[in-house]
Amino acid sequence: MHAGLDFAGPIGAPIHSVSNGTVIEAGPASGFGLWVRVKQDDGTTAVYGHVNDMLVRAGQRVNAGDVIATVGNRGNSTGPHLHLEIWQPNGQKSDPAIYLIRHGVSLPSTDA
Incomplete structure (x- = not known):
């Protein structure tokens, strides 16, 4: 099961924290x-x-929007991207798209 969202990007592109x-x-x-x-x-x-x-x-303490890492292609990956997951306090994985939308982030449309 793929429990996250993948965001394609060039190696070295900044990754920002989604929250404090x-x-x-x-x-x-x-x-x-x-x-x-x-x-x-x-x-x-x-x-x-x-x-x-x-x-x-x-x-280290971070704030929403802080650059925390850069996009890579390490591990089990077929191209450079960020894989984002959101885990609940009990360890259960949540849909990151719902989390992001609830926090005011606009996601690109996947409509063809």
Whole structure:
């Protein structure tokens, strides 16, 4: 099951935090190559996978919009992109599109 959203982009493009929170992990992760995980102030965890460069460290406080990493093609990936997941406090994965829309982010249409 693919529990996240993929955003294509060139290697090195900036990745911005989707919310205020604290970095709980920035480093290697099975399947993701490198990832950054941010425990957000609402209790959810944002997972940013396949990153090229991590620009934050565990324990660091971040604000919505801060650049935390760059787009990469590491791990189980077929091209450069950001893989974003939102985990509930109980570990259950949520639809990141719903989370983003509820927080005022406009997503590109997938209509043909």
